[in-house]
Amino acid sequence: MDVKIAIAQIDITFGNPQKNREKVQKWIEMASLKSPDIIVFPELWDTGYDLSRLEEIADSNGASSIKLLQQLAKKHKIHIVGGSVANIQENGIKNTLIVINDEGKLIKEYSKLHLFQLMNEHKYLAPGNNDGLFTLMDFPFAAFICYDIRFPEWMRKHVLKGAKALFVVAEWPSARLDHWRSILITRAIENQCFVIACNRVGSDPNNEFAGHSLIINPWGEVIAEGKDEEELIIQEINLSDVESVRKRIPIFTDRRPEYYN
Numbered sequence: 001m002d003v004k005i006a007i008a009q010i011d012i013t014f015g016n017p018q019k020n021r022e023k024v025q026k027w028i029e030m031a032s033l034k035s036p037d038i039i040v041f042p043e044l045w046d047t048g049y050d051l052s053r054l055e056e057i058a059d060s061n062g063a064s065s066i067k068l069l070q071q072l073a074k075k076h077k078i079h080i081v082g083g084s085v086a087n088i089q090e091n092g093i094k095n096t097l098i099v100i101n102d103e104g105k106l107i108k109e110y111s112k113l114h115l116f117q118l119m120n121e122h123k124y125l126a127p128g129n130n131d132g133l134f135t136l137m138d139f140p141f142a143a144f145i146c147y148d149i150r151f152p153e154w155m156r157k158h159v160l161k162g163a164k165a166l167f168v169v170a171e172w173p174s175a176r177l178d179h180w181r182s183i184l185i186t187r188a189i190e191n192q193c194f195v196i197a198c199n200r201v202g203s204d205p206n207n208e209f210a211g212h213s214l215i216i217n218p219w220g221e222v223i224a225e226g227k228d229e230e231e232l233i234i235q236e237i238n239l240s241d242v243e244s245v246r247k248r249i250p251i252f253t254d255r256r257p258e259y260y261n
């Protein structure tokens with residue numbers, strides 16, 4: 001039941017997908033030397049938050065970034081929670097999280113449901129309309145994008161459908177680092193599951209980003225945490241911890257949903 005996770009806590013070059021793709025390739029090659037099962041990248045890792053230029057720099061359906069990740073996943077036999085990529089779809093530009101298995105197959109696309117007005121997402125992006133559930137190595141997981149973590153009901157919905165670990169990809173500014181840590185620890189405690197959260201470091205013309213990627217166990221303990229510079233965080237998790245915590249404090253049998261609406 002052990003799963004070895006690698007979080008690629010990278011900086012992102014603003015509005016330069018080519019350079020960012022080269023970096024991601026290097027980081028996957030470097031990470032593969034440590035043989036992780038799953039590697040995670042941050043939100044909008046190919047374009048950064050260069051939202052006003054997305055029409056020009058984002059891919060149609062994210063094709064170039066997805067193709068690159070598919071080749072690398074297959075070559076290095078590694079599952080990729082491929083952060084999110086900006087992609088042009090028929091009904092607008094989306095901020096879409098992609099999951100690729102170790103055979104290079106695209107198994108999940110989840111477009112950010114909640115758009116973050118403080119960073120102007122609502123002016124340039126269209127929201128998604130599907131869930132973040134997926135299965136890797138026969139385990140049920142779910143994935144979310146940054147601002148989504150402020151919506152506990154959205155994450156709980158995925159846990160009620162079986163997710164045992166919640167992946168989060170982010171470009172979360174340093175100004176709200178305390179919110180980032182507190183919210184993610186709370187989501188792990190209240191859902192009694194793992195939280196695996198990858199945030200970028202560095203800055204763009206509008207924000208400085210916090211790093212502090214986190215892996216939190218179902219008891220709410222931080223078992224791995226990045227600092228505020230680029231780093232590869234490696235941590236094994238044991239998914240049977242989810243059942244142990246749920247036996248000790250059985251919130252999923254004690255809840256009274258008939259009173260909640």
Ligand SMILES: NC(=O)CCC(=O)C(=O)O
Nearest residue numbers: 116146147171172173176
């Ligand atoms: N990229 C984001 O969604 C940022 C969310 C954020 O900073 C917040 O405070 O929420």
